[in-house]
Amino acid sequence: MSPSHDQRFQQLSTLLAEWQALWRPLPFQQRETPWGGCLPGLADTLLALPDDEVQRLQAAPFEASPLAAWLPVDELAALVGLSPGASPASALPDDWGEGIGARKWRQIQAFASRVSVGDHALVEWCAGKGHLGRTLARLHRRPVTGLEWRSALCEAGQGLAERQGLAVRLQSQDVMAPDAGRWLAADVRVAALHACGDLHGRLLTLAAETGTAVSLAPCCYHRTAAADYRALSRRGRALMAEHGLRLSREDLAMAVQETVTAPRGVRRHRARANAWRLGFDLLQREARGRDAYLPVPSLAYGKLPDDFAGFCRWAAEQKGVELPTSVDWAAYEAAGWQRLARVSRLELVRHLFRRPLEVWLALDRVRLLEEAGFRVSLSTFCERALTPRNLLIETH
Ligand SMILES: C[S@@+](CC[C@H](N)C(=O)[O-])C[C@H]1O[C@@H](n2cnc3c(N)ncnc32)[C@H](O)[C@@H]1O
Known part of the structure; x- marks a missing residue:
């Protein structure tokens, strides 16, 4: 049986806090081994690894890792194992992807077919040109409002929607502004693909206040006004205090640093x-x-x-x-x-804690919604090779 959100959250808090002296320091900035003399043999083993083994471990930090002799590799692997969403990703007609880059279009197909729309009216958060919104409008045959603050993107997106005859309205809106809540309500579902730190934080806070349903793939947790992370959920704040876990903006950046999927x-x-x-x-x-x-x-x-x-x-x-x-x-x-x-x-030590930190941050978002009374799922909406930011938080 897979652990509950709260069990995962608690166990990840324990491990992230316990090992913070190892994963927090940046080897890039130091001439010496960042963790000094503790864990004898770890640095020597890492430094003796051949190049292809380094690349393999960057891509798959939990598989046959020599770090397991020092670090809780298997425990971390079990805690980040998430199931793919229940509904299968369906391939959509190619012409729906007009004007969208190939990789983004594959991400949108995977994401859009996993959004549980039900009877809700649909809003896209930080919509850019509304590529996701157009896809949702076609797939679920209903109007979509896209919120985006850059008017040039709204105009370009509106042009695309009109050419394709879709009931999509790109609305110029700063989602951080006090009036952004007017688009949210209990009969609305907001879809947000790769909305950054404060932008998706704002969505979740407003959703919790208004009972709005959410389908969110979070991104760039470190794009925040606050230099030190304050957990979004009460449970997250309690766990951070209990375990002495502190996260700076630089720490949050680790959750989204990837090298392996680049060409x-x-x-x-x-x-x-x-x-x-x-x-x-x-x-x-x-x-x-x-x-x-x-x-x-x-x-x-x-x-x-x-x-x-x-x-x-x-x-x-x-x-x-x-x-x-x-x-x-x-x-x-x-x-x-x-x-x-x-x-x-x-840095292979940090690689090992990267996904656990990302899942911990996602669980903080999940717990915020659960504390507001939602039933919430956390799953993956696509393979990591398509985008490493593949977590989907959904209220049901
Ligand atoms: C990372 S992009 C995601 C766009 C799209 N969802 C996607 O997956 O391609 C973030 C979008 O948020 C918009 N944005 C940034 N700050 C915003 C704000 N305060 N209010 C509304 N939109 C904002 C940006 O202009 C950009 O189009």
């Missing part, structure tokens, strides 16, 4: 950017005479300078660091790649 070219590009950052980190420590990590702004894909020296000059300028006149670029670059190999191995 190979993107992964290679990301590896180079990370190796260069780590090489620059060594250089800036020397140049500043301070053995401390210095965060460098992120760079949009395609904006990475052509070579390592160019990257370091850019980074130094961003951070006001004066570089020496003569630098052995090749040596620092090689050291950056070496550090990347080390960091990706040490």
